[in-house]
Amino acid sequence: MSKRLAKRVLRRFLGSAAQGRPPAPEYWGLSRTAAGDVSLDGVTLRQLAQEWGSPLHIVNARRLRENAGRFLAVPAGRRAGCEVYYSYKTNPIAGVLQELHALGVGAEVISHYELWLALQLGVPPERIVFNGPGKSDASIRQAIDAQIQLLNVNHREEIARVGRIAGELGRRPRIGIRITVGQGWAGQFGVPVAGGLALQAYEEALRVASLDVVGLHAHRGGMIRSRDDLTAFVLAVLSFVDELHRRTGRSLQVLDFGGSLATPTVRGLSTRELRLNRALQRELEPADPARALGIDEYVSVLTGLVEDFYDRRRWPRPRIVVEPGRAITGDAQMLLTSVLTVKSEPARTFLVLDAGINLAESCRSEYHALLPVTDAKRPGGGVYTVVGPICTPGDTLYWAARLPSLNAWDSLLIMDAGAYFVPFATSFSFPQPPIVMVDGEKVTLLRRGERFEDLAQRDLAAAKAAGAGTTPGADR
Amino acid sequence: MSKRLAKRVLRRFLGSAAQGRPPAPEYWGLSRTAAGDVSLDGVTLRQLAQEWGSPLHIVNARRLRENAGRFLAVPAGRRAGCEVYYSYKTNPIAGVLQELHALGVGAEVISHYELWLALQLGVPPERIVFNGPGKSDASIRQAIDAQIQLLNVNHREEIARVGRIAGELGRRPRIGIRITVGQGWAGQFGVPVAGGLALQAYEEALRVASLDVVGLHAHRGGMIRSRDDLTAFVLAVLSFVDELHRRTGRSLQVLDFGGSLATPTVRGLSTRELRLNRALQRELEPADPARALGIDEYVSVLTGLVEDFYDRRRWPRPRIVVEPGRAITGDAQMLLTSVLTVKSEPARTFLVLDAGINLAESCRSEYHALLPVTDAKRPGGGVYTVVGPICTPGDTLYWAARLPSLNAWDSLLIMDAGAYFVPFATSFSFPQPPIVMVDGEKVTLLRRGERFEDLAQRDLAAAKAAGAGTTPGADR
Numbered sequence: 001m002s003k004r005l006a007k008r009v010l011r012r013f014l015g016s017a018a019q020g021r022p023p024a025p026e027y028w029g030l031s032r033t034a035a036g037d038v039s040l041d042g043v044t045l046r047q048l049a050q051e052w053g054s055p056l057h058i059v060n061a062r063r064l065r066e067n068a069g070r071f072l073a074v075p076a077g078r079r080a081g082c083e084v085y086y087s088y089k090t091n092p093i094a095g096v097l098q099e100l101h102a103l104g105v106g107a108e109v110i111s112h113y114e115l116w117l118a119l120q121l122g123v124p125p126e127r128i129v130f131n132g133p134g135k136s137d138a139s140i141r142q143a144i145d146a147q148i149q150l151l152n153v154n155h156r157e158e159i160a161r162v163g164r165i166a167g168e169l170g171r172r173p174r175i176g177i178r179i180t181v182g183q184g185w186a187g188q189f190g191v192p193v194a195g196g197l198a199l200q201a202y203e204e205a206l207r208v209a210s211l212d213v214v215g216l217h218a219h220r221g222g223m224i225r226s227r228d229d230l231t232a233f234v235l236a237v238l239s240f241v242d243e244l245h246r247r248t249g250r251s252l253q254v255l256d257f258g259g260s261l262a263t264p265t266v267r268g269l270s271t272r273e274l275r276l277n278r279a280l281q282r283e284l285e286p287a288d289p290a291r292a293l294g295i296d297e298y299v300s301v302l303t304g305l306v307e308d309f310y311d312r313r314r315w316p317r318p319r320i321v322v323e324p325g326r327a328i329t330g331d332a333q334m335l336l337t338s339v340l341t342v343k344s345e346p347a348r349t350f351l352v353l354d355a356g357i358n359l360a361e362s363c364r365s366e367y368h369a370l371l372p373v374t375d376a377k378r379p380g381g382g383v384y385t386v387v388g389p390i391c392t393p394g395d396t397l398y399w400a401a402r403l404p405s406l407n408a409w410d411s412l413l414i415m416d417a418g419a420y421f422v423p424f425a426t427s428f429s430f431p432q433p434p435i436v437m438v439d440g441e442k443v444t445l446l447r448r449g450e451r452f453e454d455l456a457q458r459d460l461a462a463a464k465a466a467g468a469g470t471t472p473g474a475d476r
Numbered sequence: 477m478s479k480r481l482a483k484r485v486l487r488r489f490l491g492s493a494a495q496g497r498p499p500a501p502e503y504w505g506l507s508r509t510a511a512g513d514v515s516l517d518g519v520t521l522r523q524l525a526q527e528w529g530s531p532l533h534i535v536n537a538r539r540l541r542e543n544a545g546r547f548l549a550v551p552a553g554r555r556a557g558c559e560v561y562y563s564y565k566t567n568p569i570a571g572v573l574q575e576l577h578a579l580g581v582g583a584e585v586i587s588h589y590e591l592w593l594a595l596q597l598g599v600p601p602e603r604i605v606f607n608g609p610g611k612s613d614a615s616i617r618q619a620i621d622a623q624i625q626l627l628n629v630n631h632r633e634e635i636a637r638v639g640r641i642a643g644e645l646g647r648r649p650r651i652g653i654r655i656t657v658g659q660g661w662a663g664q665f666g667v668p669v670a671g672g673l674a675l676q677a678y679e680e681a682l683r684v685a686s687l688d689v690v691g692l693h694a695h696r697g698g699m700i701r702s703r704d705d706l707t708a709f710v711l712a713v714l715s716f717v718d719e720l721h722r723r724t725g726r727s728l729q730v731l732d733f734g735g736s737l738a739t740p741t742v743r744g745l746s747t748r749e750l751r752l753n754r755a756l757q758r759e760l761e762p763a764d765p766a767r768a769l770g771i772d773e774y775v776s777v778l779t780g781l782v783e784d785f786y787d788r789r790r791w792p793r794p795r796i797v798v799e800p801g802r803a804i805t806g807d808a809q810m811l812l813t814s815v816l817t818v819k820s821e822p823a824r825t826f827l828v829l830d831a832g833i834n835l836a837e838s839c840r841s842e843y844h845a846l847l848p849v850t851d852a853k854r855p856g857g858g859v860y861t862v863v864g865p866i867c868t869p870g871d872t873l874y875w876a877a878r879l880p881s882l883n884a885w886d887s888l889l890i891m892d893a894g895a896y897f898v899p900f901a902t903s904f905s906f907p908q909p910p911i912v913m914v915d916g917e918k919v920t921l922l923r924r925g926e927r928f929e930d931l932a933q934r935d936l937a938a939a940k941a942a943g944a945g946t947t948p949g950a951d952r
Contacts, residue, residue, distance in 0.1 A: 116928045354612070
């Protein structure tokens with residue numbers, strides 16, 4: 001009893017209500033009809049749920065094109081902009097990728113499958129960049145053979161390997177080397193500039209005749225949310241470019257700055273926040289898009305820093321490559337989900353949704369706005385704990401979310417579902433949902449939902465093959 | 477520099493090497509051939525990797541049957557044992573489930589898909605138990621219509637719902653109510669005994685004419701690793717059974733104690749351990765199977781406590797239901813994976829594997845032994861950081877694992893991969909691997925690996941349907 005009281009006091013002291021509010025639905029291109037329905041480009045979400053069921057991924061084509069267009073634009077006063085390669089792993093939906101490719105966005109791939117998919121979708125090889133710490137020999141071979149734009153070597157040991165395969169194929173692929181500059185990710189990624197390791201890697205690669213060393217790759221990782229984050233990172237990379245020139249006489253033609261620009265309405269959650277949120281049901285502070293670095297400014301700052309740097313040295317302007325993921329698709333997609341049941345207890349009310357960590361794993365470590373589709377003016381409501389249908393306490397999406405009164409069948413939108421929701425999705429006990437795209441009043445199915453048969457299909461195929469006396473090897 | 481020194485001192489102080497060693501490969505039924513190869517029932521893992529590729533899930537049929545047999549056995553001196561329902565969500569591979577069903581194990585399902593799968597595999601409805609916090613109306617309807625053994629109501633609000641659907645169907649399903657006793661999971665699961673809530677739920681359910689209230693469900697959650705854990709939990713549940721009898725005159729016919737018995741060689745990792753492991757590369761202490769509660773003892777203690785309790789009250793012995801998951805399949809499966817590349821740095825060496833959190837998410841929060849398949853006598857080696865091929869620092873499976881010297885193409889086994897590896901798997905950038913079962917010298921394919929085409933299939937089908945002018949709705 002005293003424990004409960006202590007919690008109550010603590011909750012008041014620490015502030016149980018978040019100070020900020022999430023942006024209005026209009027931020028995402030949504031509007032509320034006179035009847036109280038939420039709609040996207042004139043299509044109500046009620047209609048979508050009726051036609052396609054719940055859960056449902058909804059892609060906002062207009063926002064997708066806007067975001068891509070801002071990356072592709074040449075900033076005022078600059079000779080050129082960036083070359084944009086969308087990070088396939090972020091949201092690998094063929095229909096979304098095709099929409100981006102039609103605008104001139106290329107493909108940034110990290111696996112043999114993604115390379116295959118890009119070629120399958122008709123992306124010209126010169127619009128493909130291949131990255132990643134774990135490239136198979138077969139994937140390196142295909143990338144070189146197809147003559148893609150740029151193959152970024154992840155670490156020193158990969159230089160000889162790529163060189164050997166290139167030699168075997170009689171090709172001379174255009175390569176970059178991934179470096180780390182003491183900001184953002186390191187570990188398994190890239191060769192550190194510190195200790196002269198990146199420089200040594202370049203010197204080694206330059207000695208391999210079968211490699212055309214044209215570029216540099218530096219992906220910061222995490223989320224770039226401010227001009228300062230970006231500037232510090234770009235200047236550190238350029239400082240290495242300078243050093244490389246001093247030591248080897250080379251000025252690189254291609255500078256690939258990777259991705260990491262944040263979705264303005266999403267932010268990572270700290271361990272402390274998560275602890276308070278879980279233990280005391282303290283609401284999470286929304287991410288404030290007004291304080292986030294926008295795409296226009298990102299492109300402008302990046303091209304400005306690089307152009308000025310090369311101009312001062314009278315070097316020819318390099319090609320500037322970026323590999324955005326989150327910043328293009330993050331806020332151009334939402335996950336519609338519905339309440340299966342409400343579980344009321346004296347201390348807490350749970351909403352059990354038809355989507356959980358199987359579809360929205362990111363909610364465990366990132367802030368994602370949760371918008372009720374139901375008329376917000378319904379009386380009642382309060383702070384709910386919002387969980388999914390998976391049988392583990394880990395399937396909690398929101399430990400404390402303030403919502404209007406909701407009942408079974410009511411729908412909600414988990415916002416900014418266009419980055420890492422789809423690729424991290426599992427078929428844990430429940431089939432994965434369809435994905436539709438809304439474009440004006442046109443609704444297109446981009447991916448049909450999984451059927452029960454799909455989930456068992458590879459097992460039943462194996463059993464059938466075994467039963468028919470086929471050798472299992474034939475099924476691979 | 478001083479930071480690095482501090483780390484070195486700390487590392488020595490805290491002990492960089494784990495005290496225990498994982499069990500010998502023989503624990504899992506593996507042996508080393510004269511040539512230094514690791515083999516399972518006479519099949520070398522080298523052969524399996526050659527035939528089926530890497531990564532590869534390998535089911536040990538003998539261990540699977542042994543574990544199930546121990547759950548099904550009647551303990552010495554007892555009139556009967558337990559009725560065993562395997563937790564489908566733990567490892568939903570049709571071939572594994574069929575192997576268990578052939579022995580007399582039933583199906584514990586938590587979703588419409590799992591219910592469908594059990595019926596599809598020919599499990600008689602009276603061998604099916606349906607649980608979970610998020611049951612759809614359609615799934616409840618099918619469960620009632622099929623006349624399954626037991627439908628466990630998760631929370632108070634579900635009583636009226638199940639009652640209503642039963643009424644509509646003109647059936648009277650056998651139900652239990654899930655309770656929580658202040659040990660293990662609560663939250664979205666079950667009705668708390670505290671505050672008289674569980675009692676109220678029973679009183680309410682007993683008033684619904686369309687419900688046949690026969691049982692009780694209590695799933696502790698987490699991992700039961702000791703006799704004390706089990707005893708405390710069972711006594712708490714029995715104490716509620718007593719109270720229920722006093723208040724309603726009912727002694728329940730079916731007591732369902734859920735699952736949660738640990739895999740002896742797996743244990744959950746604490747936040748502190750994980751922090752030391754990540755920051756200081758302190759090796760993890762293996763789980764000691766000798767100190768874990770075994771299946772025989774679990775069954776013996778459980779049936780003993782329940783029988784004695786009912787005997788003392790001169791009530792007819794109830795049916796005792798258990799729903800093991802981990803304890804049956806956990807140590808009967810292993811994930812074969814291979815080194816794609818080694819990344820050496822002055823401070824740390826990384827092994828990049830072809831399996832990461834896409835296939836072995838559990839390694840982030842549980843101890844799983846890592847066995848080199850390669851000849852262990854190879855000189856050199858040391859402490860490696862073992863990562864997967866996914867482009868995120870989160871894709872680290874082992875922050876510090878002591879291994880012999882390993883090179884690209886060498887294989888490793890991630891042990892105890894039979895619980896929550898397959899259901900939590902994603903197709904993040906890489907297709908999911910095949911699953912084979914080794915039974916004596918016979919190797920059977922249980923699930924064929926995903927092909928690139930599989931990953932794009934639902935997108936391309938949608939695009940084709942849209943192109944052909946088919947209404948998208950037809951594809952659902």
